Amino acid sequence: MVIAKKFILEKPFNGAPTEDNFKLLEEELDELNKGEILVEAIWLSVDPYIRPYSNHVSPGTTVMGTQIAKIIKSNNQDYKFGQLVFCSTGWRTFSIINPTTLEKDGMPTFYLLPDFGNLSPSLGLGVLGMPGNTALFGFLNICDPKPGETVVISAAAGAVGIHVGQIARNLGCYVIGFAGSDHKVKWLKEVLKFDAAFNYKTKDVNAALLEAAPHGVDCYFDNVGGDFSSAVIYRMKNFGRVSVCGSISSYNTNPKNLPKVSMLQPAIVFKQLKIEGFIVSRWADKWQSGIERNLNFIKEGKLIYPEYIVQGFESLPQAFIGMLNGENLGKALVKV
Numbered sequence: 001m002v003i004a005k006k007f008i009l010e011k012p013f014n015g016a017p018t019e020d021n022f023k024l025l026e027e028e029l030d031e032l033n034k035g036e037i038l039v040e041a042i043w044l045s046v047d048p049y050i051r052p053y054s055n056h057v058s059p060g061t062t063v064m065g066t067q068i069a070k071i072i073k074s075n076n077q078d079y080k081f082g083q084l085v086f087c088s089t090g091w092r093t094f095s096i097i098n099p100t101t102l103e104k105d106g107m108p109t110f111y112l113l114p115d116f117g118n119l120s121p122s123l124g125l126g127v128l129g130m131p132g133n134t135a136l137f138g139f140l141n142i143c144d145p146k147p148g149e150t151v152v153i154s155a156a157a158g159a160v161g162i163h164v165g166q167i168a169r170n171l172g173c174y175v176i177g178f179a180g181s182d183h184k185v186k187w188l189k190e191v192l193k194f195d196a197a198f199n200y201k202t203k204d205v206n207a208a209l210l211e212a213a214p215h216g217v218d219c220y221f222d223n224v225g226g227d228f229s230s231a232v233i234y235r236m237k238n239f240g241r242v243s244v245c246g247s248i249s250s251y252n253t254n255p256k257n258l259p260k261v262s263m264l265q266p267a268i269v270f271k272q273l274k275i276e277g278f279i280v281s282r283w284a285d286k287w288q289s290g291i292e293r294n295l296n297f298i299k300e301g302k303l304i305y306p307e308y309i310v311q312g313f314e315s316l317p318q319a320f321i322g323m324l325n326g327e328n329l330g331k332a333l334v335k336v
């Protein structure tokens with residue numbers, strides 16, 4: 001008999017998540033039916049999307065999320081004991097999956113983990129998974145950066161931001177990052193060799209850009225939204241491109257009561273800007289090739305991928321809350 005631990009959403013989020021929003025339960029799992037496999041979580045991902053997407057989830061539901069898990073029992077000839085999988089089974093230790101009946105459209109929710117060689121399988125939740133594909137496709141396809149161009153990245157010391165910054169550096173762009181602590185700013189400059197980096201909590205964004213990009217910004221990879229992003233957009237050059245990846249500054253706010261920000265139309269019209277939002281599932285058909293490209297960048301020494309690891313399944317709420325508060329430098333993960 002297998003007993004799974006799982007976190008449910010005990011009560012809806014109202015503002016910033018707290019530990020009271022979550023409840024840890026145990027659940028006895030059934031025997032496997034034909035075609036099913038039993039997997040045991042090894043690594044779980046805590047991602048910003050969990051906060052806004054959970055606005056539409058009923059209390060009592062297992063908290064959404066992805067994990068790297070090991071097949072520990074299989075009633076499906078295509079899947080063997082010991083293989084590692086990526087799956088979207090939520091915050092739980094053991095899960096039963098029938099790979100053949102899963103939805104095939106949209107965001108990939110289950111696959112055998114590709115061979116990462118001697119790299120950690122945890123990378124399948126970060127640089128070699130959804131955040132990695134977000135950075136790769138979302139930056140290159142929407143910002144269309146050229147060597148020598150000036151690129152600004154917000155939440156630049158997080159999973160996606162670190163990756164976008166390195167792609168931009170490798171292309172020969174002039175890279176400016178914004179992050180929420182002096183430690184992160186120092187790291188972006190000293191380790192990633194960003195041309196400039198600022199702590200958005202202590203430095204006015206307009207002043208920072210006048211200093212670091214006096215001639216304006218060509219590409220903005222926007223992870224945060226809000227007035228911060230309006231300020232960047234007013235510093236764009238003519239024909240600048242903005243990839244709107246996230247809006248984390250608004251995730252803890254009730255969607256019916258979002259903050260008012262400076263209107264953008266004058267900048268968009270007179271600077272002839274392109275501003276495009278995206279959800280990474282739009283590149284679902286290129287998922288595995290994105291992973292391969294990012295793996296090659298790592299092998300070529302062109303991409304580093306720090307991880308911020310919190311130990312223990314029971315720490316998931318704390319890790320999630322910490323990530324939203326900016327405790328992580330790199331991909332935020334929980335190791336069971």
Ligand SMILES: NC(=O)C1=CN([C@@H]2O[C@H](COP(=O)(O)OP(=O)(O)OC[C@H]3O[C@@H](n4cnc5c(N)ncnc54)[C@H](OP(=O)(O)O)[C@@H]3O)[C@@H](O)[C@H]2O)C=CC1
Pocket residue numbers: 047048049130131134155156157158159160161178179180181184223224244245246247248249250278279280281323324325326327328330331332
């Ligand atoms: N469109 C898509 O398909 C996808 C979008 N995303 C989005 O990309 C963004 C980054 O995600 P990811 O790399 O996984 O997460 P990160 O690893 O960047 O972690 C989130 C970071 O956001 C920063 N942050 C939190 N609150 C604020 C705020 N109010 N203003 C500015 N920064 C804030 C914190 O860093 P700091 O210390 O700098 O404040 C924190 O570390 C998110 O907006 C996410 O929703 C991610 C994946 C797919």
Ligand SMILES: CCCCCCCCC/C=C/C=O
Pocket residue numbers: 048049064065066088090107245246279280
């Ligand atoms: C339960 C798994 C669902 C996976 C959803 C992933 C959403 C990624 C898009 C993110 C948007 C903003 O962060």
